[in-house]
Amino acid sequence: MSAPAHDDARAGAGAAAEPVADRRLHPMSWLFVLVQHLRQYIVPLLILIFLGRGDRNELYSLIGVGVLVLFSLWRYFTYRYGVGANGLVVRSGLLNRSLRVIPFVRIQNVGVHQTVLHRLFGVAEVRLESAGGKEPEAQMRVLKLADALALETLVRRRGGDPAQAAEERADSLLRLSPAEVLRLGLVSNGGLILVGAGLAAIMQSVPDFNGRVPERMLRVGVRWLFGRVEGYHLDAAGYALLAVAGIVFVAAALKGLSMTLALLRYYGFELSEQGRRLTAERGLLARWRTTVPRRRIQAWTLEEGVLHRLLRRRRLAVDTVGGDEHEDGRALKELAPIAAPAVCDGLIAHLLPHARWDALPWQALPKAVWWRLFLPDLPWTALAVFIAYWQVGEWSLLALLWLPWSAFKAQRRARRMGYAMDAELIAVREGWWRRYWRFAELDKLQVLQITRSPLDRRCGTATLWLDTAGAGALGPPLRIRFLPLDEAQRLYERLAASLAKRPLRW
Incomplete structure (x- = not known):
């Protein structure tokens, strides 16, 4: 100490x-x-x-x-x-x-x-x-x-x-039933992360694991598998179906592991409010109980992936001052690990009653910026084709099929990009396959910065960065990209003037 x-x-x-x-x-x-x-x-x-x-x-x-x-x-x-x-x-x-x-x-x-x-x-x-x-x-x-x-x-x-x-x-704001916790495990990748971390630990600890052990395990596994199926005299289609079944089995096993981990970590999750403090309690075998003042919440993040949308669920996370983001999940980082969109909106409305989250005036960015999102995929695709050519020859050109999908994805992302600002709140939204909304109260902003890359100077655009205390390095950034330069400067001056009139609130 x-x-x-x-x-x-x-x-x-x-x-x-x-x-x-x-x-x-x-x-x-x-x-x-x-x-x-x-x-x-x-x-x-x-x-x-x-x-x-x-x-x-x-x-x-x-x-x-x-x-x-x-x-x-x-x-x-x-x-x-x-x-x-x-x-x-x-x-x-x-x-x-x-x-x-x-x-x-x-x-x-x-x-x-x-x-x-x-x-x-x-x-x-x-x-x-x-x-x-x-x-x-x-x-x-x-x-x-x-x-x-x-x-x-x-x-x-x-x-x-x-x-x-x-x-x-103490007033209870949210309770997760066991069914909701299982849904949380279904949309998360905790099983894949755990398996990857376990393999990395074994590779560092077991002598010669990087050499003979994986090769021996692969040889034994392939010999056992082909020994089991060769008696069925499968054709090419049969082996293809067998490969697909194996992939499905592994994916199902990883999802089952993710659901088990979710039960261990989030079983009995309850978010309660007592005065001006929030308390979150969770865990099946080990229990975590974290209490934090509401004023320590610096920024908010709403997230949803493809599985979230299929299940009509979202995740509501926050950045708080005083907690270590690497401290084994003990800091209060999630107000709703999984919940219906209406429940998440209700939590925001209750904890930020003056922000009017549901009535923000969203401003879309120019749709023509889609090529800026598509551009980074070009060199990586060309590199993949070049490397694969030495292994499979002309079949490497199939990697070029990624480009139409990348262009389609970039156009979808560009349509969803936008920002909103009122007297209390500033918010940004991005993503298409995996979407997020990130917002903060104006009183919690600490740093404003305009940055311009060489391509920004060529295109007459800029990126406006908005920084708060307690922001994690792994979370989505609070930034507005591809803004026209004059619009970025007007927004910067408006925010700077607003911050100058307000005392900084922690």
Whole structure:
């Protein structure tokens, strides 16, 4: 845990000056700290034990496990926390002592996490996050579940608006039934991602996997498959049907895995509102509970793919300040992992009552920009034809059939591109095969930028970038592309003048 900043100490001086009763973590907290440290070593260790070549001298590295046990016990006996009038006081260390005072008003996100092991012991991990950085202000492994929920309630009461402090009633905004969670697994690609990550981990851990192992597995698999089907004396059409059936089977297996993962992660999902804070709780075996103030939501994203449209569903995601986008899904990133379009619109209308999302004046971009979307496919297609020519000869020209489809797709995308702006909100929309709408309140904008590529200067166009705090690198950008230069400059000046009159809201 990092040393306290000077402003934190001054802000929490009142809390530190009072007698604060020291509280220990749960007596089994050392076990969870140990498990956390061993997570990155457990897979190589199991591979070494079960797939090793008999050289047990390599197991001397288990001495490091004993060192980690001592470190975990040391952390338990030297870690204390207490609750003051204005903040949370955390003491740690014995030789190198640290005192950190965290004002309640600085704590923005409260995360309560339970794995299967946590639930067996009736405990939970608590993360207290601020708007400032990627690392949590405090991370407590672990507290009794009742103490964790009491701490969450305490932060909500003392860190919010005093006028809202007495408000205790929580209103449920969205619940996902098991059927909805299964639909979520059907539209997601979690199974494919998991299989790919597993293969990558094995390739890094198993000796010679990149060499002899895949070749041997492929040879054995092909020999077994042809041994099973050669007795049927299939013709070319039969083998083609068999190949199609194999592809369908693999796709169905991956979708089944995706649905299983969705049940594990999103079973019992509930989004509730208490005062000015939103709380999301989910999980079948492990449970996640995340609380964040509504004012910390910086930008919104509506998404729908082809399967979403077939099922008449969408996904509503948000960017929040204070959460790490790479932190194992613990930050509040989704208000509705899957829901009907009317439900998503209702959530937006409830949480942004002045934005009038359903009545935005959308402005379409010139349809002639479709060739700008089509242009990047030309060099890649030519490169694919050139590489394939050395393998299959004139058959490589079949790759040129991609170009008509690419042109059709670019025209469809150009028809859907657009932007909208009113007194409260600015929004963009893009995509055709996979569509998204991204929008933010004007008060949440932090940076405006106009960029022009050489092709933009040739065509007299520009791209207007709109940046907010908490924007993730993996999400769709908040930008307006292919704007005529004069229109981009007018929109930029209008936004800049609007921002100059408004205080920045976090």
